[in-house]
Amino acid sequence: MTKRANNTPASTSSNQAQIDEKIIHLYESRKKIYPREVKGIFAKIRDNGLVVLLAIYFLLPWLNWDNRQAILFDMPNRRFYIFDIVIWPQDLIILTLFLFIMAMTLFFLTALVGRVWCGYACPQTIWTEAFIWLERFAEGSRIQQIKLDKQPWNAQKIRKKVTKHALWIILALWTGLTFVGYFTAIRALIPDFFTLSASFAATFWALFYAGATYLNAGWLREQFCKTMCPYARFQGAMYDENTLLIAYDKQRGEPRRKAKRGENQDGHCIDCNLCVQVCPVGIDIRDGNQSECINCSLCIDACNDVMDQIEAPRGLIRYASDNEMMGKKTRYIRPKTIGYGVILAVGISVLIYQVITISAIELNIKRDRNILARYAPNNQIENVYSINLLNKTLDDANYEISAAGIDGLTVQGAQTGFSVKSGEVFDTTIRILADKDLLTNYNTPIELIVKNTTTGEVHRSQTRFLNVTRD
Ligand code: SF4
Ligand code: SF4
Incomplete structure (x- = not known):
């Protein structure tokens, strides 16, 4: 379904009004996003963080503690091992408190610095990024990927596509097996799985999570955040004019100019589109704050690089609150953050007390x-x-x-x-x-x-x- 919209005023050169018509597609099929690789401080922090989080996820179940798996959610025997702590069904309050603290931390951070969770620590982001790394390894840079997708099928294209999907499947399977390894002894699970002697439940769930990882990180990617993630839907309720978001400084950037070093007329945005090309969700942050933005900061790195090249100050795109953009002061300590902070502190204290006083x-x-x-x-x-x-x-x-x-x-x-x-x-x-x-x-x-x-x-x-x- 399409709709015609009148977007521009009548031409001044003619008495007869000319109406510039633009087609707005209300229902549009997804356009594949080819995020461009970017270097910079935020990309570095993000990449290192993702490597650390992936390493923790994949290595933790292999860690032994006191002659047993350090982290094991032993469902058949109804007990959870977390290093020295053993949680029984009677101690469910501890898990409940833990989940409560996780939720409160998310609310607190969102009120303070927006969707940092989405950009830096959400499993969907982490695995999507890992799949993008593998994609670049198999198919090359953004430009090479676009060319490859446009060219007809031939031996080279088949080889690259097969390599990419094989790598994706290996990572997805490793992810699924590791996930099940948190619920059953991983040292037995891996050989059992590959010799087809693992239980039906373990095999089913390992394949299920492998399939979900392949689908979400390989194919759905930003579609998951845009259409399925509940957090993306209600995070706006936690924002206010003091929340730090990724923001484009319109005052400084507009009107856009065509890049010329040292030229001072017009704004600092040279309309190079790099901030759009690096964006993993394919949005243009210059259009304002959008629910799709996952606060990954990659557009900041891309734009800072451009600003360096045209010898303009960095920070045309930066972390900033609405207040800062309106020339006011950003207030970090305010009733909302104090409220979340107090609830969080109480929750953590109660959890520590519960863990310390856990009875044998x-x-x-x-x-x-x-x-x-x-x-x-x-x-x-x-x-x-x-x-x-x-x-x-x-x-x-x-x-x-x-x-x-x-x-x-x-x-x-x-x-x-x-x-x-x-x-x-x-x-x-x-x-x-x-x-x-x-x-x-x-x-x-x-x-x-x-x-x-x-x-x-x-x-x-x-x-x-x-x-x-x-x-
Ligand atoms: S990267 Fe910066 S200069 Fe280039 S289009 Fe985006 S905002 Fe403008
Ligand atoms: S607009 Fe910038 S911060 Fe938001 S998702 Fe895109 S690249 Fe990341």
Whole structure:
């Protein structure tokens, strides 16, 4: 579907108005983007960052810690290993907090410096860039790629295309296998996969993620950011006039001129189009802030290079807020950033506390609801408790239970010790006895003390001891 638009005023040379008509395509098929290679400070930071992040992703599952995989989300056994920390389903609050902190960090950074996540750390960006590197390796520079796509099929074109896709498939498969390697022991997965003896689930997910990587980073690329990414849709809500964005300085750049060194008439933009050619999403930042812009900063590098050549100051395209562009001061500390910062700090503090105080056992104590308290021989009162203990250590362990809070409390039942296998739950019933004469209240707080006699670790839980009467 197309629409005709009147864009320019009538000609002055004729009394009859001339209307310049331009076809605007409302529905347009995607034009392939051939991003040009660019050198500069931001490209360097970005490339080095991407290499580091890719290295972390691919190498982390191979790291061993305490004779096991350092990072392993062991779904069948329902536990996550993160170096020394073992997270059980009962500790899900830790993962929840972690995800919350990740989201808050994203909001905080977006309010402060726009979409830096998209430009520097998003997996879609990282893998797309890695695929672009492989594409350049197989097909050459931007110009060579354009020429290659235009030329008819021949042996050279087939060889280059096959090389590119083979490299893409290898990287995609490596990505898929590594991803599954975070959920199952990677040292066994790799040989099993290539000897076709890996489980159906592991094989399926490795191929699924490999296919998704090949499709997203090889074919969809910027289309993913433009049409599928939810973050791209709502990030505008986090911007304000103080948010740093990639901005073209219109005041300085316009009216555009044709490049002549040292000429001072007109603006500094020489309309070389390099900022558009390097853009991985194919936009022209001179048209203003656009939702497609992923803040990769490559147009800054390209333009700075041009400014150096025409001996004009750098920064025609730069990180700047709307306020800065209007000649006002950028305020970094403002209610929005303070709010995100405070929430983030609280979230991180709670997470640290949760991790530090993570318990090696999960203990549930339930009082016997039928017999709250009853008389026992020797002028004693007896309360009955159901104990449910999960051993969250990686070793089998022996436990003893004792009680404190009232003088002379004795525990009968499991106090002599019991053994619980790693990851298993032990259920038992204990009776606690107290001298009636020492009970001054109907309801007295007491402490149940569970000691791991293998490691000496002690866990304390609060409960209550009831007398038989209220007087
Ligand atoms: S790179 Fe700079 S000078 Fe060239 S078109 Fe873009 S803004 Fe203008
Ligand atoms: S406009 Fe500039 S910062 Fe935005 S995506 Fe394109 S090259 Fe990256």
